[in-house]
Amino acid sequence: IATVGEISKHLPWSKYNNTLQSVLNNLARYPDQERFLIAMICSIIDAFHFSVDAGEGTNSNDKTQTPQSQGNGVWRSLKNRIMPKVESYLIKEKVDTHGAKNKSLRSSVALALMKLFQKFPQVTFESKLRELITIVCNALKNKHSSERDISRDTLTKMAVSLDMKYLPLILSELSISLSEGYKLHVRSAALHSIVVAISKVYQQPTAGTVDDIVSLPFDRCVPAMLDLIHQDIFGKASEIKEVQHVEKRLIKEAMGRKSQDSLEIISKFVYFKPSLVTAQGKRSSPGFTRASAAHALVTPFLDRLRDPDVSSSTMKKVKECLNRVAVGFSSNSSAKYDEVLPFVFATVAPFVHGKMVKSSGDEDADLENSDDEVEAPIQVSKSNRSNLAGGDSASNTKKEAFKAVAVVTWTPSNLGAAENQKSALDMKRKQKKALHRVTDGVAAPKLTGSSRHSPLRSARAKSLNNPANACAVIFGLNLLNSSLKRLKLDVSDEQLCAMADPYLPLLTHCVRFSSDNQAVILSLRCL
Numbered sequence: 001i002a003t004v005g006e007i008s009k010h011l012p013w014s015k016y017n018n019t020l021q022s023v024l025n026n027l028a029r030y031p032d033q034e035r036f037l038i039a040m041i042c043s044i045i046d047a048f049h050f051s052v053d054a055g056e057g058t059n060s061n062d063k064t065q066t067p068q069s070q071g072n073g074v075w076r077s078l079k080n081r082i083m084p085k086v087e088s089y090l091i092k093e094k095v096d097t098h099g100a101k102n103k104s105l106r107s108s109v110a111l112a113l114m115k116l117f118q119k120f121p122q123v124t125f126e127s128k129l130r131e132l133i134t135i136v137c138n139a140l141k142n143k144h145s146s147e148r149d150i151s152r153d154t155l156t157k158m159a160v161s162l163d164m165k166y167l168p169l170i171l172s173e174l175s176i177s178l179s180e181g182y183k184l185h186v187r188s189a190a191l192h193s194i195v196v197a198i199s200k201v202y203q204q205p206t207a208g209t210v211d212d213i214v215s216l217p218f219d220r221c222v223p224a225m226l227d228l229i230h231q232d233i234f235g236k237a238s239e240i241k242e243v244q245h246v247e248k249r250l251i252k253e254a255m256g257r258k259s260q261d262s263l264e265i266i267s268k269f270v271y272f273k274p275s276l277v278t279a280q281g282k283r284s285s286p287g288f289t290r291a292s293a294a295h296a297l298v299t300p301f302l303d304r305l306r307d308p309d310v311s312s313s314t315m316k317k318v319k320e321c322l323n324r325v326a327v328g329f330s331s332n333s334s335a336k337y338d339e340v341l342p343f344v345f346a347t348v349a350p351f352v353h354g355k356m357v358k359s360s361g362d363e364d365a366d367l368e369n370s371d372d373e374v375e376a377p378i379q380v381s382k383s384n385r386s387n388l389a390g391g392d393s394a395s396n397t398k399k400e401a402f403k404a405v406a407v408v409t410w411t412p413s414n415l416g417a418a419e420n421q422k423s424a425l426d427m428k429r430k431q432k433k434a435l436h437r438v439t440d441g442v443a444a445p446k447l448t449g450s451s452r453h454s455p456l457r458s459a460r461a462k463s464l465n466n467p468a469n470a471c472a473v474i475f476g477l478n479l480l481n482s483s484l485k486r487l488k489l490d491v492s493d494e495q496l497c498a499m500a501d502p503y504l505p506l507l508t509h510c511v512r513f514s515s516d517n518q519a520v521i522l523s524l525r526c527l
């Protein structure tokens with residue numbers, strides 16, 4: 001077989017065409033020799049060395065086309081006779097022991113066709129490639145795991161052999177073909193296999209201009225890959241995994257944490273340039289900015305943490321994903337101090353200083369808006385008439401709310417009861433202040449714990465100790481700590497020292513007010 005392939009590299013087109021046609025005809029005559037004949041066909045196709053002119057510059061609807069405008073003889077022979085026969089052998093039908101028909105992909109034929117298509121003109125190659133990728137992705141729907149493994153390996157080899165700019169095409173076909181049920185697990189496993197294979201051959205580019213960084217094909221695929229990963233971690237695939245009494249062994253792709261592993265690998269190989277947003281925002285049109293790959297990785301998880309209704313299970317998943325991203329960024333060769341320090345500070349500071357100290361006015365506002373205050377009174381006809389009149393402002397409505405008649409519940413005595421809502425709020429405020437007044441040294445309440453020295457300390461730590469905020473803070477501190485270990489900070493560089501100065505109050509604040517042990521330990525290590 002190898003000898004036939006080497007000889008085919010030196011044959012003229014007529015001899016090459018006759019050889020390939022004879023092997024294709026023998027394939028139908030000798031089905032018992034199918035394995036060897038398929039290998040010989042692939043070897044001959046790999047030896048294709050002729051120039052192809054598809055005649056793409058002409059109008060295909062023109063009836064006056066000449067043979068030259070329709071391409072040369074090589075292209076016409078490939079289009080009309082060779083490629084239809086070879087494509088018919090892409091899928092093989094098998095009959096299992098139960099008599100059911102099963103379709104399997106011939107991996108060698110798919111790879112041989114891809115190498116043949118790469119020698120075509122650009123437009124013809126892209127159209128043929130899309131059809132081939134669709135066939136391979138549809139083969140991933142097979143219910144037999146061994147057939148899915150063959151299709152997944154084929155797709156992985158195609159992704160590695162092709163140029164990186166065709167990776168979005170593969171990702172889009174994956175998302176379209178595998179969109180429900182067990183296919184969601186198959187899709188995440190296929191994405192993980194592609195990312196692992198690319199990481200073995202991908203070489204991260206050196207520093208260049210802003211235009212060069214923006215046009216990096218791998219970084220431009222990050223949002224598409226993140227979309228598939230988020231659907232697997234937080235979407236229907238995650239719900240299927242979490243359902244009890246489900247036999248996951250039937251779908252082996254559902255086992256493990258492939259999406260989290262893919263996150264770590266992607267974070268390791270993206271070009272870490274968060275300042276790209278600022279640099280590009282100055283050059284681009286107003287209102288249009290393209291996020292860097294680092295922001296594309298981190299921002300969706302931080303947005304989930306900002307959701308006030310985030311559940312504990314989602315928070316746990318986000319925390320694990322952010323830890324994987326931090327590990328990947330720590331191993332990223334393009335992550336330098338001049339990019340890491342501003343990125344971490346901009347990420348952590350909003351979650352640390354979200355609501356630092358409340359003023360007395362804020363406390364009064366919280367007191368009025370708290371859930372345990374006097375309920376809103378039932379309005380009587382006077383206020384209803386004013387509402388029907390329509391033209392009242394919000395301030396007038398608020399003033400009339402205090403004059404509204406409140407429905408008083410039955411009590412043994414009304415002595416000392418508030419006449420209206422305003423007096424009730426004043427009374428409760430006075431009672432709250434009286435609780436903090438020391439009347440007797442022995443009977444005074446003793447404040448204990450980490451907040452005993454400052455009555456406002458609990459207000460300062462309120463936002464920091466929120467579980468969602470703590471996840472984001474730990475992510476930033478993990479990345480900062482690992483970067484300090486891996487990279488040596490040049491103390492003589494005044495610019496880096498200026499970037500490090502804002503971290504002193506930030507880390508000190510985390511040490512003083514954080515109740516999370518991991519955040520405190522990481523802050524001390526960074527200090």
